[in-house]
Amino acid sequence: MQNIDRKVKYALLSVVSNSMLILFKIIAGILSGSVSIISEAIHSGMDLAASIITFFSVRQSSKPADKEHPFGHGKIENISGLAEGLLIFVAAAVIIKEAVEKIVDPGEIEQAPIAIAVMVISAVINLSVSRTLMRVSKEEESMALEADALHLKTDVLTSLGVGVGILLILLTDFVILDSLVAIMVAVLIIKEAYHLCKKAFDFLLDSKLSDVEEAEIERIINQFSDQFRDYHKLKTRKSGNCKHIDFHITLDSEITVKEAHDLVGSLKKAMSDQIKNTRVIIHIDPFEKDERVEIIDIIDEKHDEIE
Template identity: 70%
Template sequence: MLRDWDRRAKVALLSIISNTLLIIFKVIAGILSGSVSIISEAIHSGMDLIASLIAFFSVRQSAKPADREHPYGHGKIENISGIAEGLLIFVAAGLIIKEAIAKIQAPIAIEQTGIAIVVMLGASIVNLLVSRKLYQVAKEEDSMALEADALHLKTDVYTSLGVAVGLVLLKVTGLNVLDPLVAIIIALLIIKEAWHLCYNAFQYLLDTKLSDEEEARIEKIISDHHDIFKDYHKLKTRKSGNMKHIDFHITVDPHLTVKEVHDIIGDLKMDMCHEFGNTRVNVHVDPLREDRSEEEEFEP
């Protein structure tokens, strides 16, 4: 069955497995030590597990081909999952702050700090390795869901290290209040991550255009073929999941045959798909009119 899954689904499954194991170890370390910062990390990993499950589901669904009900494919499921993952991080941050405030008001002694420090350092290493793999596949496959999952784990790297440092300082100074203070700092970092995720995902749901750099690359490809048509205009771009959509008009000599125009469009599409990977290109053909003004030729 695994061989039938695409690459994105396989790496999302890796994230699910790693988060499950980390939750188990963090909960054990948190119970043994009584550390609220470790419990907060277990909560964070719990949210990461839910996010990984959402990412796994979304990449599986978004990989489905277009059908009658969804003629443009299922790519936006990834953008929706990005918003869902961001909202989950906000919830996790709120739970952590609530628990930390309670511990500041009624501090407790931290025990078994050695075990807790080892678990946190181990969690950082695991999350670093898994997040790097997720980032690699996210960039190569242009997957927002995997990028969101990678951001979760990247934050875990820093927060786990922060907890470990806090526990070391606590062990040295004996100030138990350091533990919940570190937890609050972790929560603030998580909130920043959540905002970033939700903002990016929401932009693509609104069909925001591709970046200026990407549109410049598109215009260069069109310009490279400019000798076989008169001009281009009305360039529009958007992104749905990992699929880029490019739409523009070209003006051609009205005396060209259908096959000649078809070949021009085919060359443009082939070059753009080669440049960007997952891309759908729609080219509208306008015949050159003698009475058409220069402004009309290049209208946006």
């Protein structure tokens, strides 16, 4: 419950910070007439929608497994990440549309110092919140919080880009720079959205854990290699922050049920102690000496035929 409350608390922090920034950017955009600042306000609006999705997804995903969802509700976070990525694509499309219209019919930038100040303040706030969310997302292994952190990281880059664009307009009087910077902002957003959607989609398709994580799992299994013949059919996937691990071990047929039960329990405990948020399923296969000899004989016969 403590982890759930922590994730919800930081998701709420993102909702509050985005709400404040939208208000600041709208005011600055109206005062300055800058399309890039208006585009930033639109982007922050999408970020606010994403933050609200994150807030509700982390609450739902942490619910325990039930009859209808025996593997838990973790994939709600993956769905949330995909939804947030799609929202970023929509924001980018709106920004490009507004920028193109301003290229055709450019306007003057007014109150530029105010606009630049708002962008700098926005970047500083988002950088602080983004780093906090990314840290918590890694500690809690929350994809929803990670997606929100990536949104805000993108906002930091785009806010600084808009501020630089307005500064360049002041120095060069080349008003179209405002729209060009807005389009560059949109390109950055599209790139971030693509990576976010791909990661979320991979988890929804039950992609395996990373090579590093699987190597750690195999290392733990091998610590008990003197108690079984072999292991095989290792399968892994991730749902929310829960890592699902499934594999088979081959035991001598003479081993007792209690010995097999104790070995399985030791393997599960070792994985739980060394890898956070694991759910381990271990299948036991009996080792039959006669069947092994027969298989070896068949291999030898095939080898003789080849020679």
